[in-house]
Structures are given as structure tokens and as C-alpha cells.
Amino acid sequence: MSERSERTNETGSSWPRSGHPPVKDWATDFDHTDEVWAADPYPIWDELRRTCPVAHSDRYGGTWLPTRHEDVAAIAYDTDNFTSRSVVVTNYRPPNLAPRGIAPPISSDPPFHAGARRILLPLMSPQVIAKWEPSTREYCESLVADLRGRDVIDAAQEYAQHIPVRVIARMLGFPEEDADLFRGFVHHVLEEVTLPLEQRFLGMQDLFEYLRTQVKDHIDNPRDDLTTAMLNAEMNGEPVGMEHVGGTVALLLLAGIDTTWSAIGASIWHLAGHPSDRERLVAEPQLLPTAIEEFLRAYAPVTMARLVKHDMDWKGCPMKADDWILLSFPSANRDPEFFENADEVIIDRQDNRHAAFGLGIHRCAGSHLARMELRVALEVFLDAFPVFSLEDPGAVRWAGGQVRGPRTLPLRIG
């Protein structure tokens, strides 16, 4: 770990921006918002898996980090001892809005969870998502049309980031011109996790105020979209109520933006740095769905979170009620006990039981949408730009925290 410590020290001067002191020891003082983690978390997780598979940090009021697939899966399946009341690690514990939570069903526990999920899944099924493929392709083609003829493009900012925002805005029936606003909400909820409580609260108020306006517009003007479908949804024969509608709509708006942006960007980043993989996918486009699963495994963007329900000894770890669990599906996906050659990206990997979309009852409800967007985005990009490379590997910037992916990705085209 000595090389890693040096890197922490070198970046020390940039710490005031994040408000966090440098990490002293990844096994006892880890921080998922650390810039070293954001830039390259894999060596950190590899070392922890070998030496301290369930690490603990005092940060955020106490946080545990399981790094092995076996432990991540066990916690994901254990809704008796771990709650989904909040899934974003901050310095504060969320108000107890049980059974619904702030954004059902991601924030709901059994038994309420099953009913809330039953409403949502038919709206995001593979059959429904297939209908959105032509317009997604058309939009991706319009984005590459604007980039053609350029020598250098930013594939994260000028391509990947726009796709999921546009698609979900249309699905929800929200104004497409509000895309910047949506990205601002996402940034606040998922990335500005170290802000003081009052600022967290004000940001959430802005989000829910915006959603109230949109939901009211859908009450006055019902139409064929997800928001209207949620307004018509019933649980146990009763409408689900405005709080539930607003929470689920917030989830739909926020959960698919950074995540899919990250997955598209990380895939393009990999291909920019691995010309033989890029050439093979250009020559064998039928391999793309298999390659996408490998990109999802190797560069899984999303780390979930749980709260410990009560004081307990969990596999020898003295967990306390309201301790955070960083549920690292990305680290589980790199576990050599679970995957052969776990640290290698093998684009024709045949056996790939990866957990990029989670495990158990909270499997990402948008996974079919994400897969469609990822496949279409890569098909259109590779078709338009069969030859590209990293313009400046040092200029690539990765967002850390619970959604990791490239936010600046300058590519040389041709």
C-alpha cells in the first residue's frame, strides 16, 4: 500500500474542495468519495479482499465495506438485519419514513417493498423498454451527427451524459429542456454527500418542489407516460398517494442518469485504451451484448448502501445500529474467488454471473432500460467512430462516491 499512500499525499493539496482529510489507511479509514478511490479503486478493493475483507471506517458516522462477493451477496439478501431506509451514505441518518421510505421501492423494506415494486416493474419491463429503442437510437445518431468531423471530442460530456437524461425525461413526460436541472439534482443527491444537513435538506426541497409541479401538471393533463401511470397505480385497491408517486418519480428521474452515463462512458473509455477489443467489436458487432455484460462486470458503476438495523456481531464484525454498509457490487464483481481472471476484461467472457444491477429483491428496476441504452449508445458510437483513442489519459476524470464513471473523457477520433 505504500505507493498508494504516496499518491494520497500528492493529491493532498486538492482536499479542501471535498472537505475531507486524506485517507490514512484504506482498511480502517476508507472514504468512497476520496479522489484516489475515484481514479482507481480496484487496487484498494483487491488489497482489502486479501487482508481485511469487511473493512470499517469511522467516517460518515461509521461505515462498513464488504469487498468479497460472498459477503456482498449475504447482506443484499439479508433484509432482516439490514435496512434500505437510506441507500446514499451521508453524514446524517435519514428520517424514518417506514415502510415506504423517501423513494419507494428502493428505500422500502419487506413487506411493503413487494407491493411498491409490483407497481413499478411492469412500467420498466423488457417489453415496454423495447418500444423506446428506436427513439433512443435516433437521439444517439443526432448526437454523433453533431460530433462528426471533429478531431477531439469529449465522449462523457458531449455524448454519454445526454442519452439517459433525454430518454428518462421522455418516459416520465418531463420537459426535455430541463436536462441541466435534472443533472443538478443528481449531482446534489448522489455526489454532494458531505454537505451540512441544512444544505442537503434545501437541495432535496428544490427537487421535490420541481417534482410537485410536474406531478400536478400530470394530474391536470394525464397522458401516456410513467408519471401518469404512477398516478393511476394502486396498492391493495387504493391509489398509492402523492408522497409515494413523488418518491417513485424521483427515483426514476435520478437513478438512471449518472449510472447509465457512467456505464456508457466506462465502456467507451475501455475501448479507447484497448484497440484490439475496439477492432474486434467493430468487426463482430454481434459480440457487443456479451462485451457489454463484461463492461458491466468490470466497471460496474453503482455501489449501494444499507443501514444496520440493530447492534449485532456479523461474521465477527461488531456492527452497531445505524452503521452504514457500502454494498460494493463493483468490488464483488472483481472477486477472484467468484470470477476466473477477475481483474481481466475479457469481452467474450461466457460465464458472467455479475452483480452490476444488484442482487435480491432490490435488483435495479431500470436494468432493462440501462442495457438497452448502453447497447444502442455503443452501437451508434462504434458505427460512427470505428477508430478512436484517449487524447490524453491524464485528462480523464472519474466521479467517485457511489456512482463511479468518467465525467471527462477526451478522445482523439480517427
Place this chain on the structure above:
Amino acid sequence: MRIRIDSERCEGHGRCYMLAPALVEPDELGNGHEIGDGSVPPDQEGNARQAEANCPERAVLIEGDA
């Protein structure tokens, strides 16, 4: 060979019906179900094994695999 989806374990990841669409189909929730009695014709055995080997929840079961 037969393929069977364990509905207790299935969470609707959809890997089975992507990899073996002749053998498994999604319901309206996105959960997979074997088509008919789950019999796997010889030319589909590879797809069945792929579906099994890619289910994150280990919900795809192959029976009578010689």
C-alpha cells in the same frame, strides 16, 4: 435436458431470456419462465447452459444434463 426457472430466486435480471429466448420468456414483471415444459432441444443445449451460467441469482436450473 430440461431448463427450469426457480421463481423463488428469480429477480428479473433477464439474462436467461436474452441468452436463451427459445427456452425462456419474460412475464410482465420481467421475471423469466421456461417455455412449455422446459424441454431443451439438442441444438439449444448451449444456450441453456449459458442461461444457467449467467444468472446472478442462480435461479436457472438445468436438469437431466448428461
